[in-house]
Amino acid sequence: xxxxxxxxxxxxxxxxxxxxxxxxxxxxxxxxxxxxxxxxxxxxxxxxxxxxxxxxxxxxxxxxxxxxxxxxxxxxxxxxxxxxxxxxxxxxxxxxxxxxxxxxxxxxxxxxxxxxxxxxxxxxxxxxxxxxxxxxxxxxxxxxxxxxxxxxxxxxxxxxxxxxxxxxxxxxxxxxxxxxxxxxxxxxxxxxxxxxxxxxxxxxxxxxxxxxxxxxxxxxxxxxxxxxxxxxxxxxxxxxxxxxxxxxxxxxxxxxxxxxxxxxxxxxxxxxxxxxxxxxxxxxxxxxxxxxxxxxxxxxxxxxxxxxxxxxxxxxxxxxxxxxxxxxxxxxxxxxxxxxxxxxxxxxxxxxxxxxxxxxxxxxxxxxxxxxxxxxxxxxxxxxxxxxxxxxxxxxxxxxxxxxxxxxxxxxxxxxxxxxxxxxxxxxxxxxxxxxxxxxxxxxxxxxxxxxxxxxxxxxxxxxxxxxxxx
Amino acid sequence: xxxxxxxxxxxxxxxxxxxxxxxxxxxxxxxxxxxxxxxxxxxxxxxxxxxxxxxxxxxxxxxxxxxxxxxxxxxxxxxxxxxxxxxxxxxxxxxxxxxxxxxxxxxxxxxxxxxxxxxxxxxxxxxxxxxxxxxxxxxxxxxxxxxxxxxxxxxxxxxxxxxxxxxxxxxxxxxxxxxxxxxxxxxxxxxxxxxxxxxxxxxxxxxxxxxxxxxxxxxxxxxxxxxxxxxxxxxxxxxxxxxxxxxxxxxxxxxxxxxxxxxxxxxxxxxxxxxxxxxxxxxxxxxxxxxxxxxxxxxxxxxxxxxxxxxxxxxxxxx
Numbered sequence: 001x002x003x004x005x006x007x008x009x010x011x012x013x014x015x016x017x018x019x020x021x022x023x024x025x026x027x028x029x030x031x032x033x034x035x036x037x038x039x040x041x042x043x044x045x046x047x048x049x050x051x052x053x054x055x056x057x058x059x060x061x062x063x064x065x066x067x068x069x070x071x072x073x074x075x076x077x078x079x080x081x082x083x084x085x086x087x088x089x090x091x092x093x094x095x096x097x098x099x100x101x102x103x104x105x106x107x108x109x110x111x112x113x114x115x116x117x118x119x120x121x122x123x124x125x126x127x128x129x130x131x132x133x134x135x136x137x138x139x140x141x142x143x144x145x146x147x148x149x150x151x152x153x154x155x156x157x158x159x160x161x162x163x164x165x166x167x168x169x170x171x172x173x174x175x176x177x178x179x180x181x182x183x184x185x186x187x188x189x190x191x192x193x194x195x196x197x198x199x200x201x202x203x204x205x206x207x208x209x210x211x212x213x214x215x216x217x218x219x220x221x222x223x224x225x226x227x228x229x230x231x232x233x234x235x236x237x238x239x240x241x242x243x244x245x246x247x248x249x250x251x252x253x254x255x256x257x258x259x260x261x262x263x264x265x266x267x268x269x270x271x272x273x274x275x276x277x278x279x280x281x282x283x284x285x286x287x288x289x290x291x292x293x294x295x296x297x298x299x300x301x302x303x304x305x306x307x308x309x310x311x312x313x314x315x316x317x318x319x320x321x322x323x324x325x326x327x328x329x330x331x332x333x334x335x336x337x338x339x340x341x342x343x344x345x346x347x348x349x350x351x352x353x354x355x356x357x358x359x360x361x362x363x364x365x366x367x368x369x370x371x372x373x374x375x376x377x378x379x380x381x382x383x384x385x386x387x388x389x390x391x392x393x394x395x396x397x398x399x400x401x402x403x404x405x406x407x408x409x410x411x412x413x414x415x416x417x418x419x420x421x422x423x424x425x426x427x428x429x430x431x432x433x434x435x436x437x438x439x440x441x442x443x444x445x446x447x448x449x450x451x452x453x454x455x456x457x458x459x460x461x462x463x464x465x466x467x468x469x470x471x
Numbered sequence: 472x473x474x475x476x477x478x479x480x481x482x483x484x485x486x487x488x489x490x491x492x493x494x495x496x497x498x499x500x501x502x503x504x505x506x507x508x509x510x511x512x513x514x515x516x517x518x519x520x521x522x523x524x525x526x527x528x529x530x531x532x533x534x535x536x537x538x539x540x541x542x543x544x545x546x547x548x549x550x551x552x553x554x555x556x557x558x559x560x561x562x563x564x565x566x567x568x569x570x571x572x573x574x575x576x577x578x579x580x581x582x583x584x585x586x587x588x589x590x591x592x593x594x595x596x597x598x599x600x601x602x603x604x605x606x607x608x609x610x611x612x613x614x615x616x617x618x619x620x621x622x623x624x625x626x627x628x629x630x631x632x633x634x635x636x637x638x639x640x641x642x643x644x645x646x647x648x649x650x651x652x653x654x655x656x657x658x659x660x661x662x663x664x665x666x667x668x669x670x671x672x673x674x675x676x677x678x679x680x681x682x683x684x685x686x687x688x689x690x691x692x693x694x695x696x697x698x699x700x701x702x703x704x705x706x707x708x709x710x711x712x713x714x715x716x717x718x719x720x721x722x723x724x725x726x727x728x729x730x731x732x733x734x735x736x737x738x739x740x741x742x743x744x745x746x747x748x749x750x751x752x753x754x755x756x757x758x759x760x761x762x763x764x765x766x767x768x769x770x771x772x773x774x775x776x777x778x779x780x781x782x783x784x785x786x787x788x789x790x
Contacts, residue, residue, distance in 0.1 A: 299672055316675065323673055331673040334666040345663060345674045354659045 001025055002047065002078070002152050002183050006056035009042050016042045019056060020209035022202055024152070029174050029184045031198035033191075034227055035415035038204040040187045044154055047185070048080035049073030060152070079145035080154040085137050089130035093140050096129060100144040112147045119173060135166040142173075152183040159193055160413070163284050163441075171197040191220045192444075203227055228416050237451055238430035240274035248275040248310045250404055250435040255305035257288070257295045264303070266292045267459035278426060278436040280450030281461070282443060283468055288459040289408070289439045290326060296406045296437060297323035309404065309435070320347070322402030322434075324393055326409045328386065332393045335382035339363050339374060342381050343396045366395040387418030394425055405429055408439045423449050481761060488747030495746065497634040503742025504703065505530070507641040508696030509720025510727065510734045511648045512565075512689045518652060518729055519661035519685035520668065520678075525572060525587030526693040527717025528594030529565035533694025534701040535601055536564030538616050538708045541701075542606060545617055553623045558698045565694015566687045568594060573686035577679055583686070591717070599710045606708065619706030625699065635703035642735065644692060649731035661685050693717060719745075722770045741766065 002024040009017040017039045024030045034040050045051040047058060052068030059065070066072050070080075087096050097112055116123050121139055129137060138158065145153060155174070159167045174197050178184045188194045194201060195215060203210040203226040210226050218226075250273040257266035265288035273279045281289055294300035296307060298316030307314045314321075325331035333342050343366060344359040363377035372391045374384060381389060390410065397405070407426065411419035426449060430436045440446050443465075446453055454461045455468035462468035489499050509526040516523035537557040544553045572590055575581035602614045625636045652658040660681050664671045668678040696716060701708060723741050727734030748762045 297673070297675075299675055325669075325673045327669075330667070331669040334663055334670045337662070337666050341659070341662070344659065345670075345676075348656060348659075352655050352657065354654050354656050356654065 001059075001061060002185075003059045004043070004047065004056065005059060007043070007046055007053045007058065008055045009039075009046060009051060010054045015207050017046070017053075017204075018208045021056075022209070022212055024183045024185055025200075026151070026181045026183050027178055028199040029178045029186055029197055031186045031188055031194045031201045032204065033188060033194055033201060033223065034204035035417065038227070039207040040204055041156065042207075043204065044080065044156055044185070044187055047152075048078060048154055050080070074148065074150075077149070077151040078154070079148065079150040079152065081138075081141055081145055081156060081158060083156045083158070083160060085141050087129045087137060087140060090128060092126050092128050093123060093132070093136075094125045096140060097144060097147070101147070112143050115147060116143060119176070135162055135169075138162070138170070146177070150182070152185065153177060154185045154187075156187050158186070159188060159190065164443075167193060190444075191223055194223070195220060205229060224416065236427070237449060238276055238278055238427045238436075239451055240277035249273060250310075250314075250437075251306075251308050252296075253306045253308070255292070255295065255307065256303040257291045257300060258303055259288075259291050265459050266295065268305070269459075269461055271454060271461060273435040273437055275435060276430055276433060277452060278430045278438055278450045280446045280453045281437065281439045281456050282441065282446045282453060282465065283456035285441050287456045289441075289456050292456070293323070293325075293406050293408050293437070293439045296404070297321055297325075299323070314404070319404065320400045320402050322346075322397035322400060322405040322407075322429075324390075324397060324405075324407040324410055326412070326439075328389045328393065329382075333381040333389055335389075336380060338380050339367065339372075339377045339384075339392060342392060343377075343399075346396045347400045362399075366392075366399060370395040387414045390414060390418065390422060394422060398425060398429055401432075402429070402434055405434050405436045406439070407437070409441060410438065411442070411445060419445075485744070485747045485762070485765070489743030494632065497632045498746040499739065499743040500638050501633045501635070501704070501742075502745040503738045504635075504637045504641045505696040505700045505716040506719050506723050506741055506745075507638075507645060507735065507738035508699060509693050509717050510723040510738055511641075511645050511720075511731055512692035512696065513720045513724045514727075514729045514731055514734060515648060515651075515661070515692060516569075516685050516689035517724065518665045519682050520665035521573075521576075521682040521686050521689070522584045523569060523572070523587050523686060523689050523693075524584055524721065525569060525590050525594075525690070525717070526696075526720045527713060527715065528587070528591035529568045529690045529693035530697035530700070530717040531594040531598050531713050532568040532697070533561035533563075533565035534697030534708060534712060535598060535606075536567075536694070537561040537698045537701050538601075538606055541619055541623065541706075542617060544623070545619070550622050554625060554702055557623070557702060558695065561694045561698025561701070562691040563694070565697065566691040568694070569686045569690020573683045573690075576686075577683050595713070598708070598712060602708055602710050602712075614710050616708040619702070621706075623702075624706045625703040633704060637699035637703040640695070640699060641738075644695065645731045645735055648692070652731065657681075657684070693720070696720075722766065726770060726773050740769070 004020060004022050006019045006021055007017065008015070008019040032040050032043060042051065046053050049065065049068060049070040049072065057064050058067065060076055060078065065076055065078070088099065091099070094109060097109060113125070123136065123139060124132060129140070158170060162170060171193065174184055174186060186194070186197060198215055200212060200214055201218070201223065202212040203223070205227060252269055252271050255266055255269045256264055259265045269292065271279065281292070283289060291300055295302050298321055309319065329335055340359050340363040343363045360377055366372070367374055367377060370391045372395065373388050381392065384392065405426070410422050410426065414422065426436055426438065438450055454463060455465045457468040488495055490496055509530060512529070513523060513526050537560045540557045540560040544556065547553060549556065568590055569587070572583055572586040575586050576583050602616055606616045608615055608617045627635045652662060660671070660676050663676060664678045664681040671678045671681070700716070719741060723737050724734055727737035744762050744766055
């Protein structure tokens with residue numbers, strides 16, 4: 001049994017974790033949930049020995065463990081699977097495993113291989129990490145840890161990188177691990193996954209221990225309420241305009257688009273977005289959704305086909321198409337530039353002059369309007385949290401009152417409150433007459449905000465999700 | 472004493488040689504002028520993410536084109552207009568040289584670092600060829616071009632010093648480059664492209680075009696540096712014309728943090744070190760190399776300071 005006894009953690013004057021006591025029992029999957037900044041990662045890092053607590057102690061089977069010493073925690077049998085894998089991309093899987101065993105142990109590769117077959121995993125041992133899927137990489141990461149016969153395994157948001165099927169397999173694996181009398185601790189974001197995987201759930205909110213409950217005692221609404229304090233306002237979806245503008249639409253006809261390797265990844269799509277509606281496109285990552293979104297945003301060449309807006313061909317030079325790309329850091333922002341420079345890029349006046357004072361005022365106005373947490377418009381984009389970064393992108397795009405809005409995974413990595421904010425803004429945009437297309441791999445999001453759903457698989461659209469998965 | 476150079480006395484002489492009296496100061500400024508120009512040229516390209524290492528080649532080809540024009544107008548009465556014409560030629564020459572690399576990049580994806588470095592060698596050999604051949608002064612055996620008359624050269628401030636009008640040109644270009652980067656749309660786009668091409672793309676900014684134009688502008692400014700040197704100092708090209716000003720522009724630009732205004736003092740410092748070299752040669756060959764040690768130490772020291780500083784900030788943000 002792993003016990004946290006009166007554990008707290010201060011960062012300077014910030015109380016990241018208020019004193020809490022929780023027992024993690026062998027044989028159970030114990031989920032720790034909370035919004036971003038609730039203190040989950042802090043707690044995990046304390047348990048894994050990566051941080052020393054400001055007060056309290058951690059006991060493993062009645063013995064206090066040394067704090068702030070991850071190496072001895074490992075040797076005591078506490079393993080942590082990080083969200084960001086610690087693997088060498090250019091090494092083969094076997095080489096990575098050998099590397100991880102240096103200094104720890106006597107576990108030969110054969111033991112690890114037998115573990116893998118025990119779990120029923122097929123691992124391409126000779127393949128390089130960079131060539132295998134994220135799911136396999138995660139398994140390698142897990143093998144690294146379980147090879148040392150740990151008694152406690154901590155998973156830090158393991159599902160964030162996985163597809164739907166892989167998530168199910170992982171959950172099965174967690175249950176199996178627990179049934180082997182190990183303490184399994186799971187940090188997670190998604191309520192359904194938590195409910196599917198865990199026996200008990202500890203909820204944190206702003207560093208405070210709200211409670212630890214049995215899975216049977218709660219449903220998802222109750223859990224969300226514990227997490228964010230108070231019920232979430234359910235969203236009122238935007239419905240297509242029924243009035244005299246009902247016939248207006250953004251229409252995609254027989255659209256073919258290629259990816260960077262000149263493969264047809266969007267194959268003859270046809271669909272309409274009615275004025276005031278939000279159309280959603282779901283499906284597993286990598287089925288051409290991003291290329292479709294980029295074609296609509298005017299940044300990827302259309303091979304054949306047509307995109308028309310209210311009857312005439314869409315011209316990106318005349319009509320501003322708001323685009324929220326899927327990756328905030330690599331596409332949505334220039335993280336080394338300040339907020340003024342990040343916001344100015346949309347809606348620059350004609351002419352050659354770049355007015356610093358005008359743009360500064362615009363940035364200040366949007367920071368206030370969208371409640372972006374920044375000390376000054378001169379803050380660099382990288383200094384902001386993920387949620388605030390996303391707000392900057394949304395503010396920049398929505399401030400142009402785009403007629404067409406294309407967003408890809410707009411709430412990835414955001415906490416419940418920030419996601420709700422983003423959703424409300426998208427609905428507002430649709431209600432004020434924009435044509436909105438949401439591409440997302442998050443099913444909850446898809447059904448929560450869109451009035452019409454399509455599923456994309458291998459470059460084609462399906463109205464039915466199961467059909468898309470089966471194709 | 473290090474390697475036979477008395478450090479205290481050496482440092483003193485170095486300072487005297489750079490900023491000790493009027494002559495020293497004017498020599499420092501004369502040296503700083505082309506360095507400032509090439510550093511600005513390098514900055515324009517680097518800020519747009521186009522790593523132009525070819526300042527040296529662009530400077531040489533700029534001077535070559537200016538000298539070619541000079542051969543034609545040698546006996547004309549164009550006066551100051553002729554000088555402007557040759558300066559324009561220098562800018563065009565530099566732009567052609569960087570443009571070659573830029574076209575290779577745009578059409579074939581050839582790495583700019585590689586192509587600009589190689590074009591430096593070609594530029595250098597071109598200079599040799601032209602001063603030995605087509606541009607060599609009639610009836611002369613030495614590899615030298617015609618000596619331009621004073622009327623065609625950049626105005627000097629006095630007969631006693633080498634100080635010429637070029638420094639104002641270089642300062643003007645530095646200020647204009649600062650304005651361009653921070654107060655114009657093309658400059659803003661260049662900074663965006665240099666910061667994140669993915670961000671540029673998702674906002675429908677054509678990153679390749681922006682880099683292409685930045686390369687042309689960069690080459691033109693480096694070419695101007697060659698023109699200034701040719702028309703400000705000797706009015707004559709020799710195969711030893713280039714003093715590595717094109718290469719020096721890179722550390723000078725980096726010490727100035729790629730900010731055109733901050734590059735001005737950086738160029739003056741390096742120009743001063745360059746000018747002071749002659750004062751140190753009294754300690755023999757090692758003495759003049761001492762200057763390179765100081766130059767390199769400046770750059771390394773700055774890099775060290777930056778990395779320590781970045782780390783400090785990163786650690787603070789982690790906490």
